[in-house]
Every structure is written in structure tokens, then in C-alpha cells.
Amino acid sequence: MTSKADEIEKSISAPEERQIETDSSSSSFELFNEKDANKPYLAKSQLLADAIQEIGFGKYQIGLFIVAGFGWFNDNAFPICTSLILPRLNEIDGVHPPEGRLPYIVLAQNFGLLAGCIIFSLLSDIVGRKIPFQITLLVTSIFAIIAGASPNFAALGCFVAFYSVGVGGNIVVDASLFLESIPASYQWILTVMSSWWALAGVITNLISWGLISSYSCESTTNCYKKDNKGWRYFMYTMGGFTFILFLIRFAFRVCESPKYYLAKGQDEKALEVVQKIAEINGKPCPIAIEDFQEIDNRYGNIEGNNDNLLVKSNFSKFESQNLKLMFSSPKLTTSNLLIIFTWALVGISYPMINAFLPYYLETRGDAFKEISVSRTYRNSLIIAVIGIPGAIIAGLLVELRTGRKGALSLSLLLTGVVLFGSTTAKTSNSYLAWNCFFSLFSNIQYGVLYAYTPEILHVQIRALVFGLASSANRVMSIFAPIINMFADLTTSAPIFVAGALFLAAGVLVIFFPYEPRGKKSL
Template sequence: MPSSISSSSQSMTPKTKLTNLERKEQHDQQYDEHEQEISSTSSTFGLYDESDADKAYLAKSKLIAEAIQSIGFGKYQIGLFFVAGFGWLSDNAWPVATSLILPRLNEINGVHPPSLKTGPYLILAQNLGLLVGAAFWSISSDIIGRKWAFNLTFLITGIWAIIAGSSPNFIALCCFEAFWSFGVGGNLPVDSAIFLEALPSSYQWLLTVMSAWWAIGQIIVNLISWGLIANFSCPTNTSTSTSTTTSEVCYKSDNKGWRYFLFTMGGLTLLMFSARFAFRVFESPRYYLARGDLIKTIETLERIARINGKKCPITLQDLQDIDELYESQSQSQSQSQLNVKHNGNRLVKEKLSKYNLSHVRQCFKSKRMTLSILLVVFLWGVIGLAFPLYNAFIPSYLESRGDANKPLTVHETYRNTLIVSVLGIPGSLIGGILVELKIGRKGTLFLSLILTGIFLFGSTTAKTSNANLAWNCMFSFMSTIMYGVLYAYTPEIFYSQIRGTAIGLAASFNRIMGVFAPIIAIYADLTTSAPIFVSGALFIFAGILSLCCPYEPRGKPSY
């Protein structure tokens, strides 16, 4: 009996070894075929090549992109278009709101700047809040996820805006302005990422069209200000000096328009915050993939597919098979993250412990990626200085450019500002068409920046308020195209692992340069055309700079 067992064991051993050998050869053959596929074409990973990121990650990202394309554009993406669009709305509405209330802060017994030259300190407080918010929310979205930042930014903005409406003095208003701007600063960096990462590649042009919400935000804020500030404010020729007659002095009780305005805007922001809870937004599947959590990646794709009435075309095994092909590069990382269960505290601790400067270093992983991040950050910075010089003081500028140097009335000022805002909507739609043509994102960005600068130069030749209004309408049209493309191009060219960090670097430099605009306003005469010339020149310089960017994402999926 023992001899028969021994004989059987000896007969089984060669077969077992042969089977293992066959499996190894099959695995090696699959790996070699995959490597040959990568080396045979530079477009295997679409916009990127193996020098830009880890090949295993890019291969899985490509599979996710194909899955989202198969699931298609459906109910989930339509709902996300609206709730994410609120971020664009808020990003433009609040800076415009600041410029609208600034000329009305002239109460002798309430909120007023210590002097005319210190008025721009309110703009400075806003830009400091936007700077901190842009850096914090965009970088934290790579740590704790997009969803938390997506919701909390609106809650913070709404609460502090309502509190600001009760400000007892100018210093308090500046502080509250910085606090609500901290929330506003995170809107676009986070919202653009969460929307892009749920879009099929054939619908990525919608990211440019999202700038329509930017124009809608400006329209809404001007309509509200026209109804409240224009009707519940002191006349523009009032004074905060006690040496003037009573009829010329503005008292707090007669100047509640800007307070009503902030209460209304804060309440509207909280309503949009509530709408984001009514529509269930899932964490980005590409964020989970970037963190190595393949289980949640598939779960999220399945949820999106169910809402769209489709089936998820890939499984967990498909992603794990890719890891096996690149076992030497990613096995240990993937396996450790697959073992993480739904333990909230442990998951947060692990996320925080894993975040370090590696995210920043990945932005400089290859020569093309390094050139891209440097150019994009510098581009955002130049525009960040140019735009506030024009936009932050447009109501005051329109007033000073009235017929025969006669200041416009409050109603005329807000009417003209509203007209300028409306022109942004067709601009965003045309921008969405242009980015899909042969000129692509880079060509559209170049043309819109150059024309924006030219129109600003042209506005200095206006002799009447109507001529000045026409120039500003053309500026609004082109600048909406420009911002739409810029806000779409930036998240498109950076893959999900570093998207939040890259956008954070760009947005932060944009806000840093924006801080200089009110400082210039403090020491410069803004009733002259000098700021317009500076702004126009910066836009033209940015247009030339945009042609040097190495990536063109038209027709290629973003990972």
C-alpha cells in the first residue's frame, strides 16, 4: 500500500510542475504582449506616455475611461452638470458681489472704509481668503476625496456671508469676507475635477460649456444687487464726514441695501448647498483608483451605471489582472489597499499618512509634465493679476465713464453691468464648439486671450457710456470663452493622482497674483485707463504663453 501511494505521488509531480510552468509562460507571454502594445504606439495611454506616470495606473485608468464611455452620458451626468455648475456660479458671483458692495460702504455710523484709499482692503481680504481656500481645498481633495470639499465649501460660504451682512464696522466686514472667500476658493478646483472624472471622454467638451454657469452667476448677482442695493442705498454723492450737512450724510438706517444683498446671497448659497444633498453625488471613481481602492472604484462605477440604466462593463478582476501584469511595480501597494475595509477612522488615518510631497513631485515626473505644470501655473498667475484689475472695479469705472464725464446713476450702473454679464452665456457655448475643432483647446485659449486683451485696449478709446459698454460687452464675451477653456484645459491635462494638487498649485498662484490687484489700487488712480492697459497687456502675454503648453487634450480621454 505505501508503495502504491509513493508511485502515485511520483506520477503526479511532473504534471503539477508542468502546469505551473505553463501558467508562468502564459503570464510572461501576456506581459510581453502588453509591453509590445505600449511600445508600438505613443497613443496607448491617450494623452500620456509611460514617462508621465506609473504604467499600471495608466493602464487601469484607460480601462476606467473606457468603462465610463460605455456607461455613457445619462441621468447622473445631467444632474452633476447642475450641482457642479453651482461651483462655477459661486466662483464668479462672490468676487463680483464684493465689487458691487464696495462703493456703497459709506455709512457715517456703520461700515465705511477709513479713507477712499483703504477701500481696496476689502478686495485684499477677499483675495487672501480665495488664496487659502484654493490651496487647502484642492490639495485636500487628493487626501480626503472630492466629495467632502464639494459639499463643505458651500456651507462655509453661505454661513459667513450671512454673518457678514450684520458687520458692525469695516474691519469686521473684511474678516468675514476672507472667511466666506475661503469657501469660494475651493469651488472650481474641486468641482471641475469631480465633474470631469464622471464624464465620458466624448463629452469632455462640456467642461468648457460649464463656464455658462460662470456667466449665470454674474447675471444673478447683478439682478439681486439691482433690486436691493440700487433701491435701499444712500445716494452715491453722500459723505461719511460729519462736517457735511445732514442731507449729504449717509446713515446706517438709510443704507441697508448691501446688507440685504449679503443676506440674500448667503441664503441662496445655502439653498445650493441643500440641492447638493438632494442629488446624491458619489465620490469620484478615479479618486478611488488613484488611492488604489479597486473595490470602491468598481462599486462607484456600478452605482453610476445603475442610475444611467446601464451595466458596468468591467469587474474587479479586470483591474486586478492589470496589477498582475505589473506585479513587480504595484502588487504590494494594491494588495495593502484592497485589504482596507470600511473603517472610517482607519481609512482617514491611512490617507493622511500616505500624503506627502510625492504628489507634488509627481507633477514633475517627466519633462513634458514639468513644462506643463510650470506653464499652466504661470498662465494662471498672469491672468490672476490681469482680471482683478479690470473686474473688481468695473462698477466704479463705468460710473466715471458716463456721458460728458457725468457719473452714471446707481440704476444705470447695475443695468450696464447686467448687460455685460449676459454676453457671457453665448461665449461659453461658442467656446464649447471651438475646443472640438482643429484648433483645439490651446488654439481657442490663445485666440480668446489675445482678443480679450485687444478689447480691453479698445475700451480706453470710449468717449461715451454706450461706447464703453459695447467694449465691455465684447470683453465679457471673449473672457468667458477664455476662462471656460482654461478651467477645462487644466484638469484635463493632469491625471487623477495629481489633479487636485496640480489645480491647487495653479489656483493658488492665481490668487497670489490677485492679491496684488488691490495693492495696486491703493496706490494708483483707478479713474484713469492705466489699469486697463496693464490688464490688456497681461492678457496678450498670456495668450502667447499658452501656445507653449505641450499637451493638447482634444479627442483624448482624461485619466
């Protein structure tokens, strides 16, 4: 009779020693083989994956989808918050930027996002996923509330950076915990998480329209703090709302990632987590401690090892042997470099527009007259709502004959064209129409890009290249406000720069060597 250990041994063999499984429900999807980590760890990781697959997608995963979705929500909500308050930072006796230094707020935000991505990524591998999973929302909520009470521009910049640290850690931690707690055959649900991202844009703009438009100075030249409470009320509300999300997440029975305990050599705790998930889902636990012990007897024991294999594995991604896998063939090398560069171009283009969209809407009114504060934030809400169908359209386009590459290239090119076209608008309504198209097309290209990237990366380099692409996106976003600082914001220069970069990215996609439509990702 074949034991679990016998079945697992076949799936963790080196690629040349086994036939790759093609069944989508198979759990032979791990990033590492025996060349990257020791066999006991790989075998036990496979054992856990198979157990979670057998337990299925149930009540626990549904609840986790909701509370983890709060992270996606915040990832979009607070960068939008920053962009929405920028036009209101004009108080004579309060928060106002030095001449030409308004983009410092966006720069502080992007530094915070990058820091949060790095800090919480490492922290989740040192203390586990569960604690950072709770902390990110708490950090964001506390400093968002404090930001609303900022006495001056410098203080606001600091607090924006601090709450952005929490925001930057959201996706890193939440995605890890979610993916490590769901069956392999349900990993596609990760793409559905983008619905939270789109919802954040609508809710954030709706709140800003109600508060900022009602409690702000109509004049940008003669504005005092007592007449300009709207942006402060807005930050209090968003911080308080995030704190409520934190309480909901805290009340949910979030379990630690079983694979984290496994990497620490704590088999009993890993088993306890699987048992809890099975209990919540109303299913029997398909594994027992004897299964772990059988693997120990066959390969050796990793229990009691004080080294965190998860941390080692993350750092090992950047060792020369693993980096060489990125360049194992000319075709793969071209693909990896192009995808990273495309993420970088999007990373600098999108924040450049998103951060200053309210400014453009307000200053490009009829005959270049400023439109009212209320109409500015109403327009921002309309733009956010128009972006929601983008995710649905993206899902339809990628299955057409154009495939992923065609949908991605077309959406990037159209985004650039729309930005250039927006410079020809002479009325507030025409600017609104152009920006609605921008919102729609940019949501399509983000949806396709998030799906295409992991699909064209084989399992051994997926985390490495995806991580490098995400880091390039964050790093380049830092340069967006710097460019805007030296650009003339009374002209359309930032729009032309961003539009040109989107067009360049669209052209690059044409040269992507892989088209994954209709093919199974390894």
C-alpha cells in the same frame, strides 16, 4: 481567452513598451504609468475607467452635471458679489474703509480663494471628494449671510475671506468628482460647465440691480447705515440662494469617487460605487470583485495599505523626477513656461478690472458726473449678459484656420485694446459699450485658455502643469488689489496697467510652440 487583466496590462506598460492608443473612446488616458505608481493600483484604476465607460453617460451623470455646476456658478458669482458691493461701502455710521483701503476687501477675497484652493484640494484627497463637495457650498452660504451683517469694514473683510475659502475650493473638488464619475469619451462635457459660470454673472447682476439699486444711498458723501441696506440684502439673498443650492446638492445621491476608494485600497467600496452608478443609470455593472482579485493575484495586493496613494501621487507630482518631465525637450519647456506665465498675467489683469468695474461705471458718467445707483447695476447686468455668447464664439473660433493659438491671441489682444479704448469714453453709454466688448472678448479668451491648456499637455504632466498654471493665476490675483491700492483710482491707471498686461499675454501666445487644432491630445 483574454481576461480583463491581460488587456489592462498592455495599457499600463511604460510608453516605450506599448503603442499609444489613438481611439478617443479608449480609456488609456490615466496620468500615471508604472513609473509613477504601483501596477495593482494602475490596473484597478484602468478597470474602473473601463467599467464607467461601458456603463455610459446616464441619469447619474446628468444629475451630477447639475449639482457640480453649482460650484462653477459660485466660482463666478461671489467674486462678482464682492465687486458689486464695493461702491456701497460708504456708510458714515457703519461699514466704510479707511482712506485708500477699499481694495483690502478684494485682497481678503483673493487670499481666501487661494486658501480654499489649497485646503479643499488636500482635504478631498484625505477624506474623499464627497464631504468637501458638500462643505464648500455650506461654508460659502453661512459666511455670505454673516457678511451681510458686518458691523464694520474689518469684520466685512474677514467674512469675505471666509466665504471665499468655500468659493476657492469649488472647482478643485467639483471637477475632480465630476471627471472621476463620467466616461472618458464624455470628458469634453467639462467645457460645457462654463455655461454655469456665465449664468452666474447674469443672475448675480440681476439680483444686485433689484436690491442694491432700490435700497442704497444716492449720495456717496452723506450716507447712513439705515439708508444703505441694499448691499446687505444682496449678501443675505446670495447667501440664502447658495444655501438652497447646498440643500439640493445634499439631497442628490452623490456617490464618493470610486477612484478615491481604490487609492485607499478599499476595492469593495469602489465596486459598490460603480454598482450604484450602474443601478441609477439602469445598466448592469460590468465588473465584479473577482476582477479586482485577479489583478491582486497577478501583481500583488494593495488592499489593507494604510497609505493613501492618491495623496502620495499628488505630492509625487512635485518630485524632481516628475518635474524633469516638464523640461524633457526645449519645445516642451518653452510651451510649459509660456502657458504658466500667460495664466499669471491673466490672473493679475482680470481681477484688477472686475473688482472695480462698478466703480468705473458709476464715476465715469456724462461729463464725468456720477450716474444713478440703478443705472450702475443695470449696466453691470447688461455687461454680464453680453459675455454669455463668448463661450459659443470661442467654440467656433478654435475650429477655424486660426486655431486655438490664433483665437486666444486675438481675444487677448482685443481685450487689451478695448481697455485702452475705454479710457477715451466721455459718456456713461460709451463706457457701457466699451465694457460690453471687454466682457465679450474676456469670456472668449477664458474659454479658449481653459481648453487649450490641457490639450497641449501630454498625460504625464497634464495635472502638474495645469495645477501650476492655476496656482499662478490665483497667486497673481492677490497682487491686483495691491496695485490698485497704490494707483490713483480717480485716473485710468488701473485700466492702463491691465490693458498692457492683456496685450503682453496676447503677444506671448504667438510664441506658443503647439497648435492642437485637428490633432488628438495624448
